[in-house]
Amino acid sequence: MRRAVPAADGPASVARSAPRTGRCGGSRHPVLDSRETLWPPPSPALPGRGERRPRFHDRPRVNDYDTPVRCRSRVDDRRTFPPTGRAPRDQEGERAPSWFLPWQSYEAQATRLRNFEPCLVPGLLQTEDYARAVFSAGGLQRDERVEELLALRMSRQAVLGRDDPPECVFVIDESALRRSIGGPAVMDRQLGRLLEAAELPHVRLHVLPLDAGAHVSLGGGFVLAELPGSEQVLCLDNTARGQIADHPEWIRLMLRKWESLLGEALAERASLDLINKLKVTP
Numbered sequence: 028m029r030r031a032v033p034a035a036d037g038p039a040s041v042a043r044s045a046p047r048t049g050r051c052g053g054s055r056h057p058v059l060d061s062r063e064t065l066w067p068p069p070s071p072a073l074p075g076r077g078e079r080r081p082r083f084h085d086r087p088r089v090n091d092y093d094t095p096v097r098c099r100s101r102v103d104d105r106r107t108f109p110p111t112g113r114a115p116r117d118q119e120g121e122r123a124p125s126w127f128l129p130w131q132s133y134e135a136q137a138t139r140l141r142n143f144e145p146c147l148v149p150g151l152l153q154t155e156d157y158a159r160a161v162f163s164a165g166g167l168q169r170d171e172r173v174e175e176l177l178a179l180r181m182s183r184q185a186v187l188g189r190d191d192p193p194e195c196v197f198v199i200d201e202s203a204l205r206r207s208i209g210g211p212a213v214m215d216r217q218l219g220r221l222l223e224a225a226e227l228p229h230v231r232l233h234v235l236p237l238d239a240g241a242h243v244s245l246g247g248g249f250v251l252a253e254l255p256g257s258e259q260v261l262c263l264d265n266t267a268r269g270q271i272a273d274h275p276e277w278i279r280l281m282l283r284k285w286e287s288l289l290g291e292a293l294a295e296r297a298s299l300d301l302i303n304k305l306k307v308t309p
Contacts, residue, residue: 123179126268133260133271134186137193139253143235143244143288145200147208148217150180151187152197152224157217160209187227193253196231198285198292204234204305211307218306225299233292234301242291243284251281 123131134140142149148157158180162173186192199221207214225232235242248264259278263270293301 124268126271127179130262130269130271131183133252133254133262134183134250136254137186137252138255139194139196139251141196141251141253141285142248143198143250143285144203144248145244146206146248147203148199148221149197151184151195152221153180154213154217154220155181156209156213157220160213164208187224187230192227192229194229194231196233196289198233198235198288200235201237201301204302215307218302219308221302222299222306225295231295232298233289233295234298235288235292236301239291243287249281249284251278251285 140151142151147153147161150158153161155177159173159177162168162176168176187195204218208217221232224230250262252260252262254260259273259282261272261274261277261281263272292298
C-alpha cells in the first residue's frame with residue numbers, strides 16, 4: 028500500500044487533486060487553501076485559462092521613435108513561393124526574388140530615386156562583371172541562378188535610359204569604391220562606369236568619405252522612390268532579402284537620414300575627383 032505524503036513536507040508541494048472552485052465577484056476561479064500552490068502564476072494579460080500566450084510576431088512593431096506602427100505595409104509583398112519552391116517569374120521569364128517583384132514596378136514609375144549604399148556600388152550603376160562577382164561571392168548560388176539574377180539586374184538599368192528618366196541621386200560610401208570586387212580590372216571598369224553615369228543630366232553622384240566616421244546608416248543601404256503624386260516608397264536592404272514599406276513614420280525617418288548622409292557626403296565635383304584618383308587606367 029502506498030503511503031500518503033503529508034502536505035507539510037514542504038511549501039512547494041502541490042495538491043494532486045484538482046483545485047476546488049468557488050464564485051467571487053461573479054466569476055469562477057480556483058479556491059486554494061494554504062497548502063496549495065498554483066504554478067505558473069496567472070498572467071494579468073491572460074485572465075482566462077486555455078488562452079494562448081502572445082507570441083513574438085503578435086506584438087506590435089516599434090519604430091525608432093518608440094511608437095507602434097502597422098505590422099504590415101500595404102505595399103510589402105508577402106506572397107509565398109509556389110509549390111515548386113522557386114520564386115515567381117517576372118515579365119521577361121526570369122525568376123526574380125518574390126519580395127522584389129513589386130519594387131520593379133515602383134522603380135519603373137518613379138520620378139525620383141535616392142539611393143545610399145554603404146558596401147557596394149548601387150545596382151543601377153553596376154557593370155555586368157561587377158554584378159556577377161557580387162552574385163557569385165561565397166559560391167552560394169548555382170551558376171544558372173547567378174545568370175538569372177544578373178540578367179534581372181542588367182534589365183533594371185534601362186530605367187536610366189528611358190525617355191522620361193527619374194532624377195537619380197546616389198550616395199556611395201568610399202569603402203565601397205575601395206573594396207576590390209572581381210579583381211583590379213573589374214573594379215577599374217566599374218569606376219569608369221560611375222564616371223560615365225555621372226555625365227547623365229538626371230544623375231547626381233556623391234561619395235561619403237571615410238573620414239566622416241560614424242553616420243546614420245551604418246546598418247545598411249536603402250532606396251527612397253518618389254512616385255507620381257509625391258507618394259514615397261522605401262526599400263531597405265539586408266543580407267537575406269529587401270523590405271518594401273510605405274509606413275509614414277519610416278519614410279520620415281529615412282528622409283531625415285538621407286538629408287544627414289547627403290550633408291556629410293562630398294560635393295559632386297570632389298566625389299568625381301576621388302573616383303578618378305582611385306581609378307587605375309585613365
